[in-house]
Amino acid sequence: MIIDDRPYIPDPGELGNIIYVTAQKRGKNGNVKKRIALRIFGGTHTVEMIERLRRETDGSCITISIAAEPECEVVGHEREFLKIVKKMMK
Numbered sequence: 001m002i003i004d005d006r007p008y009i010p011d012p013g014e015l016g017n018i019i020y021v022t023a024q025k026r027g028k029n030g031n032v033k034k035r036i037a038l039r040i041f042g043g044t045h046t047v048e049m050i051e052r053l054r055r056e057t058d059g060s061c062i063t064i065s066i067a068a069e070p071e072c073e074v075v076g077h078e079r080e081f082l083k084i085v086k087k088m089m090k
Helices: 044-057 078-088
Strands: 018-026 032-041 062-067 073-075
Touching: 018 044, 018 078, 032 044, 032 078, 044 062, 044 078, 073 078
Parallel strands: 032 073
Antiparallel strands: 018 032, 018 062
Protein backbone atom coordinates (compact mmCIF):
# COMPACT_ATOMS: atom_id res chain seq x y z
CA MET A 1 0.00 0.00 0.00
CA ILE A 2 1.29 3.45 -0.85
CA ILE A 3 0.35 6.30 1.43
CA ASP A 4 0.01 9.69 -0.21
CA ASP A 5 2.83 12.12 0.68
CA ARG A 6 0.61 15.13 1.34
CA PRO A 7 0.85 16.73 4.82
CA TYR A 8 -2.28 15.14 6.34
CA ILE A 9 -3.20 11.50 5.86
CA PRO A 10 -6.25 10.29 7.77
CA ASP A 11 -6.10 6.98 9.61
CA PRO A 12 -8.40 4.50 7.80
CA GLY A 13 -8.94 2.58 11.04
CA GLU A 14 -10.28 5.55 13.00
CA LEU A 15 -14.06 5.68 13.11
CA GLY A 16 -15.65 8.72 11.51
CA ASN A 17 -12.65 9.80 9.40
CA ILE A 18 -13.56 10.49 5.81
CA ILE A 19 -10.88 9.07 3.54
CA TYR A 20 -10.42 8.46 -0.14
CA VAL A 21 -9.15 5.08 -1.29
CA THR A 22 -7.67 5.49 -4.74
CA ALA A 23 -6.86 2.92 -7.38
CA GLN A 24 -4.47 3.86 -10.14
CA LYS A 25 -3.60 1.84 -13.22
CA ARG A 26 -0.25 2.43 -14.87
CA GLY A 27 0.76 1.46 -18.37
CA LYS A 28 3.96 -0.30 -19.42
CA ASN A 29 5.81 2.98 -19.85
CA GLY A 30 4.68 4.30 -16.45
CA ASN A 31 1.93 6.65 -17.59
CA VAL A 32 -1.33 6.74 -15.63
CA LYS A 33 -4.08 5.11 -17.69
CA LYS A 34 -6.95 5.37 -15.20
CA ARG A 35 -7.47 6.66 -11.68
CA ILE A 36 -10.57 6.36 -9.49
CA ALA A 37 -11.31 7.14 -5.83
CA LEU A 38 -13.85 5.92 -3.29
CA ARG A 39 -15.08 8.28 -0.57
CA ILE A 40 -15.56 6.19 2.56
CA PHE A 41 -15.70 6.52 6.34
CA GLY A 42 -12.85 4.99 8.32
CA GLY A 43 -13.28 1.95 10.51
CA THR A 44 -12.52 -1.75 10.72
CA HIS A 45 -14.38 -2.51 7.50
CA THR A 46 -12.35 0.11 5.64
CA VAL A 47 -9.03 -1.30 6.84
CA GLU A 48 -10.12 -4.82 5.83
CA MET A 49 -11.24 -3.60 2.41
CA ILE A 50 -7.91 -1.83 1.79
CA GLU A 51 -5.93 -4.92 2.82
CA ARG A 52 -8.09 -7.16 0.60
CA LEU A 53 -7.65 -4.79 -2.36
CA ARG A 54 -3.91 -4.67 -1.76
CA ARG A 55 -3.69 -8.48 -1.83
CA GLU A 56 -5.90 -8.78 -4.92
CA THR A 57 -3.94 -6.18 -6.89
CA ASP A 58 -0.49 -7.31 -5.72
CA GLY A 59 1.67 -8.04 -8.76
CA SER A 60 -0.58 -6.11 -11.15
CA CYS A 61 -0.25 -2.62 -12.59
CA ILE A 62 -2.80 -1.31 -10.05
CA THR A 63 -1.70 0.78 -7.06
CA ILE A 64 -4.01 1.25 -4.06
CA SER A 65 -3.41 4.34 -1.92
CA ILE A 66 -5.05 6.45 0.77
CA ALA A 67 -5.52 10.19 0.38
CA ALA A 68 -7.11 13.06 2.27
CA GLU A 69 -8.28 14.71 -0.96
CA PRO A 70 -8.61 12.97 -4.33
CA GLU A 71 -7.22 14.27 -7.60
CA CYS A 72 -9.55 12.21 -9.75
CA GLU A 73 -13.13 11.02 -10.26
CA VAL A 74 -14.82 10.04 -6.97
CA VAL A 75 -17.25 7.14 -6.63
CA GLY A 76 -19.68 7.08 -3.71
CA HIS A 77 -20.49 3.36 -3.58
CA GLU A 78 -18.10 0.59 -2.60
CA ARG A 79 -19.63 -1.92 -5.02
CA GLU A 80 -19.16 0.41 -7.97
CA PHE A 81 -15.56 1.13 -6.94
CA LEU A 82 -14.71 -2.59 -6.61
CA LYS A 83 -16.32 -3.28 -10.00
CA ILE A 84 -14.20 -0.60 -11.66
CA VAL A 85 -11.01 -1.86 -9.98
CA LYS A 86 -11.71 -5.42 -11.22
CA LYS A 87 -12.15 -4.07 -14.77
CA MET A 88 -8.88 -2.15 -14.42
CA MET A 89 -7.06 -5.39 -13.62
CA LYS A 90 -7.88 -6.88 -17.05
